[in-house]
Amino acid sequence: MRYAYDVASVRAAEQELMARLPDGTLMARAAAGLASVTAAILGQARGGVYGARVLLLVGVGDNGGDALYAGALLARRGAAVHAVLADPDRAHAAGLAALRGAGGRVAGPGDARTLAGRADLIMDGLLGIGGRGGLRGVFAELAEAAHAAVEATGAPIVAVDLPSGVDADTGEVAGLAIRAAVTVTFGTFKPGLLIDPAAGHAGIVELVDIGLDFPEARPVAEVLQESDVRALLPEPARLAQKYSRGVVGLAVGSERYPGAALLATGAALRSGVGAVRYDGPVEVVGTHPEVLLGDGRVQAWVVGSGLGQSEEARRRLSRVLESDVPVLVDADGLRLLPKESLKRSAPTLLTPHSGEAAALLGSSAEEVDSGRIQAVRALARDYDAAVLLKGPFSLIADPLAPGLRVNTHATAYLATAGSGDVLAGLAGGLLAGGLSALDAASVAAYLHGSAGLLAARSGPVAASDLVAALSAAWQNVAG
Numbered sequence: 290m291r292y293a294y295d296v297a298s299v300r301a302a303e304q305e306l307m308a309r310l311p312d313g314t315l316m317a318r319a320a321a322g323l324a325s326v327t328a329a330i331l332g333q334a335r336g337g338v339y340g341a342r343v344l345l346l347v348g349v350g351d352n353g354g355d356a357l358y359a360g361a362l363l364a365r366r367g368a369a370v371h372a373v374l375a376d377p378d379r380a381h382a383a384g385l386a387a388l389r390g391a392g393g394r395v396a397g398p399g400d401a402r403t404l405a406g407r408a409d410l411i412m413d414g415l416l417g418i419g420g421r422g423g424l425r426g427v428f429a430e431l432a433e434a435a436h437a438a439v440e441a442t443g444a445p446i447v448a449v450d451l452p453s454g455v456d457a458d459t460g461e462v463a464g465l466a467i468r469a470a471v472t473v474t475f476g477t478f479k480p481g482l483l484i485d486p487a488a489g490h491a492g493i494v495e496l497v498d499i500g501l502d503f504p505e506a507r508p509v510a511e512v513l514q515e516s517d518v519r520a521l522l523p524e525p526a527r528l529a530q531k532y533s534r535g536v537v538g539l540a541v542g543s544e545r546y547p548g549a550a551l552l553a554t555g556a557a558l559r560s561g562v563g564a565v566r567y568d569g570p571v572e573v574v575g576t577h578p579e580v581l582l583g584d585g586r587v588q589a590w591v592v593g594s595g596l597g598q599s600e601e602a603r604r605r606l607s608r609v610l611e612s613d614v615p616v617l618v619d620a621d622g623l624r625l626l627p628k629e630s631l632k633r634s635a636p637t638l639l640t641p642h643s644g645e646a647a648a649l650l651g652s653s654a655e656e657v658d659s660g661r662i663q664a665v666r667a668l669a670r671d672y673d674a675a676v677l678l679k680g681p682f683s684l685i686a687d688p689l690a691p692g693l694r695v696n697t698h699a700t701a702y703l704a705t706a707g708s709g710d711v712l713a714g715l716a717g718g719l720l721a722g723g724l725s726a727l728d729a730a731s732v733a734a735y736l737h738g739s740a741g742l743l744a745a746r747s748g749p750v751a752a753s754d755l756v757a758a759l760s761a762a763w764q765n766v767a768g
């Protein structure tokens with residue numbers, strides 16, 4: 290499992306460790322890690338550090354200090370390093386001396402555009418965990434200069450600890466923030482590196498271990514790794530028969546939206562269950578001859594995808610919601626009936642995208658998108674249900690779990706018609722296989738992402754390609 294801790298926990302861990310180490314040790318560790326990732330990027334881009342032009346954007350705190358020390362290390366390896374200081378009087382003095390001592394040069398904000406335009410790499414040391422709100426004043430001017438240069442030259446921005454201007458704890462972005470190609474973060478992931486929209490500013494995140502420990506702190510978010518998913522995958526027992534492995538019922542699709550039924554069924558058949566039961570008007574057996582038809586005993590239901598808005602759709606939905614087994618509710622199922630009907634005594638998993646989440650919360654999609662932690666937590670609390678809030682990095686909350694889960698194992702190719710139907714069928718099957726709603730959602734998001742990454746190897750992805758890639762995705766994880 291990979292964890293993200295909030296700023297208060299990072300500060301506490303830093304205090305505890307600093308008390309036992311000589312002054313400056315942590316910053317030296319951070320700078321060494323930062324310089325080494327940067328050197329590797331320069332190595333790939335242009336064969337080495339020697340002669341590379343590196344521009345440091347330096348703020349007024351320790352984040353700028355990290356950049357200055359890393360810049361000094363790169364200068365010693367032959368890079369031509371310039372530092373632009375947002376405020377010369379408040380720049381990290383020891384870091385500045387180190388950079389100068391290594392042959393690096395210092396410039397004022399007025400030179401930022403020219404230097405950025407010539408740089409092979411720009412290091413963003415404007416703000417770290419001490420930042421509040423979007424970039425202001427000269428900080429904003431420096432960021433704009435960097436963005437303009439990067440657009441013209443394609444040089445990467447490497448963010449120090451966090452892309453400057455994002456909220457470390459919530460992932461919110463209130464105003465201008467750096468858009469980095471790579472973020473080198475220290476000690477632990479911060480929630481803002483995992484949660485959109487801030488996560489979209491971070492690029493590839495590299496974690497540098499500086500020795501911080503979090504024995505008692507509670508993570509804000511956790512990210513399942515392959516081994517975590519492997520441990521959760523239901524495996525058929527030797528004496529298993531189809532009913533003991535679980536039967537998932539699908540009340541999805543309609544004459545108007547037959548594809549939802551075909552996709553969800555295809556995914557459910559590859560979710561580890563013993564059987565899939567389809568209850569609805571779509572002719573699924575031609576495509577999926579394994580499917581059982583009609584009402585009958587199941588261990589979990591999936592309802593909503595492609596259900597449509599008809600009276601019959603409402604009847605199908607309420608029949609499922611009144612059952613006493615776990616239910617996954619998706620798409621039309623989230624808005625067809627009064628909200629109260631989603632509050633059930635059996636386990637429930639809601640899988641909204643931002644618009645559906647907004648409708649359930651009585652807010653707007655923009656509000657949901659800009660405050661995703663709050664939105665997913667509010668839904669889980671209000672509906673007493675596990676909630677998977679879809680997005681580039683989906684968030685999963687459960688009223689009983691203190692932290693959130695984030696799925697970062699994904700590709701933008703998953704944003705395609707029918708992708709949600711595949712996810713619903715897959716997660717529903719995992720529910721029927723005995724996973725808790727929280728685990729079913731997390732494992733499904735991971736496998737769905739894996740299938741997307743596999744399918745994307747041969748180009749743009751259709752939802753049917755996801756279904757086809759699910760068994761391979763499962764096998765990659767199961768080993």
Ligand SMILES: NC(=O)C1=CN([C@@H]2O[C@H](COP(=O)(O)OP(=O)(O)OC[C@H]3O[C@@H](n4cnc5c(N)ncnc54)[C@H](OP(=O)(O)O)[C@@H]3O)[C@@H](O)[C@H]2O)[C@@H](O)CC1
Binds near residue numbers: 302316351416476501
């Ligand atoms: N913790 C650790 O274990 C380690 C931490 N390390 C490093 O230290 C970093 C944290 O350093 P830090 O605390 O000095 O804060 P940092 O973010 O550099 O500057 C904050 C200052 O900027 C200002 N400011 C704020 N918002 C602003 C805005 N929107 N626009 C413009 N200005 C704004 C504000 O000043 P003010 O404007 O309030 O006078 C504030 O005081 C951390 O991210 C990591 O890189 C590593 O070296 C080793 C181990």
Ligand SMILES: [K+]
Binds near residue numbers: 414
């Ligand atoms: K930064």
